[in-house]
Amino acid sequence: MVIGTYNKTVLITYIGICLSIVGMVVALNGNSQLGLVCFIFAGICDLFDGKFANLFKRNDYQKDFGVEIDSLGDMINFVAFPIILSYSMGLRAWWQLVVYIIYALAAITRLAHFNVMAKSGSPAAKTHFQGLPVTYSALLFPTIWLLLQLVLSSYFSLVYSGLFLVIALLFIVNIKIPKPGKKSYLFFGILSLVVSYLILTWR
Numbered sequence: 001m002v003i004g005t006y007n008k009t010v011l012i013t014y015i016g017i018c019l020s021i022v023g024m025v026v027a028l029n030g031n032s033q034l035g036l037v038c039f040i041f042a043g044i045c046d047l048f049d050g051k052f053a054n055l056f057k058r059n060d061y062q063k064d065f066g067v068e069i070d071s072l073g074d075m076i077n078f079v080a081f082p083i084i085l086s087y088s089m090g091l092r093a094w095w096q097l098v099v100y101i102i103y104a105l106a107a108i109t110r111l112a113h114f115n116v117m118a119k120s121g122s123p124a125a126k127t128h129f130q131g132l133p134v135t136y137s138a139l140l141f142p143t144i145w146l147l148l149q150l151v152l153s154s155y156f157s158l159v160y161s162g163l164f165l166v167i168a169l170l171f172i173v174n175i176k177i178p179k180p181g182k183k184s185y186l187f188f189g190i191l192s193l194v195v196s197y198l199i200l201t202w203r
Helices: 008-028 032-053 060-088 094-120 134-150 153-172 182-201
Strands: 128-130 176-178
Touching: 008 032, 008 060, 032 060, 032 134, 032 182, 060 094, 060 134, 060 153, 094 128, 094 134, 094 153, 134 153, 134 182
Parallel strands: none
Antiparallel strands: 128 176
């Protein structure tokens, strides 16, 4: 016997983590565009894994395990992955290392706060996020990457690195962001596919 849960309720979470690992490897091997697309799809997995898991009957252990594995997966998908992606793009100056550290600390603070609020059963936690969810980085970074290829490409390093600081701030600022509804899920899904296609076909 082994510990943990290995059924269909955590399948999408595990797929997202696998996509992040693949994305890191391909990015470090010189294909950062494919890495960005893997990042987007890891975000899609995180967006839908909870909805998918709720379709099935789970015992208390499986529910708690799903919450924990999702949060730990976020550490890989939306903390480590974007940093490695940026590093693979050549953003390796000493000050960019400081930026990555700030981003990572803000992201794990956001995740810890989310976990505490979720376990407290706060009514507000069911309708709003406090601070920007880390999952949103999976669409923000690739979209900004694409826009910077169209304009301000000569300032890519500065602007893209600055994006880390902006997102880090949004992670920890106490702003209320409504949780996405059904139409929002559809919008994010379509936008993700469009951005992925444009990134893959960009030359």
